[in-house]
Amino acid sequence: MSRQRKVALVGNPNAGKSALFNALTGARQKIANYPGVTVERKSGRFVLPTGEPVELTDLPGAYGLDPTSPDEEVTAKVIAGKFTGEPAPDILVIVLDASNLEQHLVFAQELLALGKPTVIALNMVDLAERDGLVLDAAVLAQELGVPVISTVAVRRRGLDELGEAIASAAQRQPGPALTQLGPIERRVAAHAMADAAILSETSRHRLHTKLDRFLLHPWIGPLVLLAILFVVFQAVFAWATPFADGLEAIVGALHDGVQAALPESLLRDLVTEGVIAGVGSVLVFLPQIVILFAFILAMEASGYMARAAFLMDRMMASVGLSGRSFIPLLSSFACAIPGIMATRSITDPRDRLTTILIAPLMTCSARLPVYTVIIAAFIPNSSVGGMIGLQGLVLFGLYVAGVLGAMIVGLVLRRSLTKGAASGFIMELPKYQLPRLKDLAIGLWQRAWIFLRRAGTIIFMVTVVLWVMLNFPKAAEGESQVDASMAGKVANGLAVVVAPIGFNRDMALALVPAMAAREVAVSSLATTYAVDAGDDEEEQALELGDQLKQRWTLPMALAFLAWFVFAPQCLSTIAVTRRETNGWKWPIFMLAYLFALAYIAAGATYWVAVAAGL
Numbered sequence: 315m316s317r318q319r320k321v322a323l324v325g326n327p328n329a330g331k332s333a334l335f336n337a338l339t340g341a342r343q344k345i346a347n348y349p350g351v352t353v354e355r356k357s358g359r360f361v362l363p364t365g366e367p368v369e370l371t372d373l374p375g376a377y378g379l380d381p382t383s384p385d386e387e388v389t390a391k392v393i394a395g396k397f398t399g400e401p402a403p404d405i406l407v408i409v410l411d412a413s414n415l416e417q418h419l420v421f422a423q424e425l426l427a428l429g430k431p432t433v434i435a436l437n438m439v440d441l442a443e444r445d446g447l448v449l450d451a452a453v454l455a456q457e458l459g460v461p462v463i464s465t466v467a468v469r470r471r472g473l474d475e476l477g478e479a480i481a482s483a484a485q486r487q488p489g490p491a492l493t494q495l496g497p498i499e500r501r502v503a504a505h506a507m508a509d510a511a512i513l514s515e516t517s518r519h520r521l522h523t524k525l526d527r528f529l530l531h532p533w534i535g536p537l538v539l540l541a542i543l544f545v546v547f548q549a550v551f552a553w554a555t556p557f558a559d560g561l562e563a564i565v566g567a568l569h570d571g572v573q574a575a576l577p578e579s580l581l582r583d584l585v586t587e588g589v590i591a592g593v594g595s596v597l598v599f600l601p602q603i604v605i606l607f608a609f610i611l612a613m614e615a616s617g618y619m620a621r622a623a624f625l626m627d628r629m630m631a632s633v634g635l636s637g638r639s640f641i642p643l644l645s646s647f648a649c650a651i652p653g654i655m656a657t658r659s660i661t662d663p664r665d666r667l668t669t670i671l672i673a674p675l676m677t678c679s680a681r682l683p684v685y686t687v688i689i690a691a692f693i694p695n696s697s698v699g700g701m702i703g704l705q706g707l708v709l710f711g712l713y714v715a716g717v718l719g720a721m722i723v724g725l726v727l728r729r730s731l732t733k734g735a736a737s738g739f740i741m742e743l744p745k746y747q748l749p750r751l752k753d754l755a756i757g758l759w760q761r762a763w764i765f766l767r768r769a770g771t772i773i774f775m776v777t778v779v780l781w782v783m784l785n786f787p788k789a790a791e792g793e794s795q796v797d798a799s800m801a802g803k804v805a806n807g808l809a810v811v812v813a814p815i816g817f818n819r820d821m822a823l824a825l826v827p828a829m830a831a832r833e834v835a836v837s838s839l840a841t842t843y844a845v846d847a848g849d850d851e852e853e854q855a856l857e858l859g860d861q862l863k864q865r866w867t868l869p870m871a872l873a874f875l876a877w878f879v880f881a882p883q884c885l886s887t888i889a890v891t892r893r894e895t896n897g898w899k900w901p902i903f904m905l906a907y908l909f910a911l912a913y914i915a916a917g918a919t920y921w922v923a924v925a926a927g928l
């Protein structure tokens with residue numbers, strides 16, 4: 315009796331070979347390793363409709379017969395019969411993913427040129443149909459010169475037909491090997507064949523394919539992503555201005571109204587200087603927060619965000635992180651707390667720790683008020699090259715500085731404290747969709763509400779406490795109230811530490827309450843200057859931006875911005891890091907390295923700006 319014939323399942327990764335193998339062999343499987351490598355060898359018994367039993371082998375996925383990985387090498391060697399004691403397969407079953415036909419046909423042609431009796435399983439036709447793509451197996455069979463059977467491995471559809479086709483292929487003799495086409499020619503032919511096999515394709519599917527070809531292109535893709543982000547930051551300034559001005563006018567009117575309505579008293583000062591000047595100065599950033607989130611939510615809902623993650627994967631890999639870290643890091647642009655909690659989905663513990671440690675470097679939305687108030691005061695509202703707003707450009711630069719900082723820190727950490735190999739990235743790309751306005755509106759409302767609640771609770775409380783600390787003890791005649799106050803004393807002490815990086819007392823004073831919430835830096839400055847203005851009508855009338863312009867120099871303002879790019883402000887982030895890392899070691903490390911970075915960055919910015927004569 316002749317030996318049992320061998321049938322091998324071969325094709326690109328994720329075509330469904332293992333699913334077909336399981337469906338065809340059921341429980342009759344043997345799992346071992348290929349000699350010399352840890353690649354799994356799966357074989358099983360399969361009885362053809364003719365009654366002949368054959369040995370079915372499931373091969374690792376490959377893109378071609380020129381191996382680039384151990385898995386691919388096994389596949390190439392098995393097909394060529396180069397493993398000792400393992401004869402080459404007599405029949406090939408090439409498994410193609412119907413929803414990815416063009417790409418999979420490239421390897422298929424290389425396999426067909428071997429001249430072996432071959433059958434093609436056009437698998438995953440269910441997914442193709444779901445995406446609006448109907449394929450004609452007969453046309454494909456004619457183009458390729460071998461039987462093509464449509465299958466859905468996971469639903470056992472087409473398995474009988476596949477068995478029949480294998481049985482009749484078993485009757486054929488192997489032909490001579492054909493000359494292999496070059497890789498480019500194979501690609502061109504694959505494109506033509508895939509086109510010919512398409513019976514119908516919804517215009518939507520065509521559009522999606524075109525969009526992906528463009529948006530995921532190796533270098534057009536990142537450029538488009540950069541351009542989109544750039545537009546976002548321009549819009550945050552340009553579109554928000556009228557709304558912010560409106561809100562500012564309302565806050566101003568409220569201030570004047572209360573000033574006029576209440577008799578002169580400590581209570582009136584608390585309401586006007588503390589609550590209205592302080593909380594009001596943060597509230598006016600609502601339009602900018604809403605615009606930023608409108609873009610983020612729209613990118614998520616449209617399916618673009620997952621593509622951005624895919625594009626970023628390459629960049630993340632270059633610093634030793636995986637694309638898995640992208641989503642937590644992206645959420646950190648809203649707030650580091652949900653970002654750090656989202657790292658639970660990262661399986662590799664060192665990957666996860668690194669992501670947690672760099673999450674605070676992503677510019678959270680609480681920093682936006684600080685950035686914008688300083689930028690609006692010190693960066694002229696002019697344009698670069700006639701079209702690009704300078705203010706938006708600076709804001710964009712601050713976000714980029716945070717991301718670059720995170721990449722560098724990540725790289726250093728992955729080489730030292732969290733050393734280890736990077737893990738791979740697998741992610742399903744969702745379909746493109748037009749975002750639904752209702753969902754967007756709900757999402758925006760939630761974000762706005764979170765912001766308003768912060769303003770009403772934590773920012774309100776910190777501002778009131780600060781106002782009290784700024785007003786007591788009362789200054790003697792001729793002495794500045796701020797200098798005489800408790801808060802002023804603390805700030806004067808701290809000012810010694812931050813003087814080398816160009817910070818004045820008011821800036822030092824703003825840093826402490828900002829540990830509760832970063833926006834408070836803005837409200838503390840507003841309250842401090844309101845208290846400092848005292849009864850001076852002219853000073854009182856000045857808006858916060860004008861106050862800053864009078865009291866700060868440009869290098870000081872830039873140093874303050876640089877500080878906020880890196881500083882570990884916000885105690886909740888530290889608390890959540892302690893919870894997620896189960897101890898104080900990493901939060902303390904985080905606190906220390908972020909303070910050090912902030913100090914260095916602010917100092918360097920200050921001295922460079924001074925040297926440049928700004």
Ligand SMILES: Nc1nc2c(ncn2[C@@H]2O[C@H](COP(=O)(O)OP(=O)(O)OP(=O)(O)O)[C@@H](O)[C@H]2O)c(=O)[nH]1
Binds near residue numbers: 331438440469
């Ligand atoms: N909807 C659908 N899913 C399928 C079909 N065939 C396989 N899958 C799924 O596709 C995924 C990949 O299938 P596998 O069988 O592991 O693919 P493979 O070709 O063995 O992949 P590698 O071993 O990595 O080369 C699995 O989640 C399967 O459940 C199909 O016909 N329809």
Ligand SMILES: [Mg+2]
Binds near residue numbers: 331333372373374
């Ligand atoms: Mg497999």
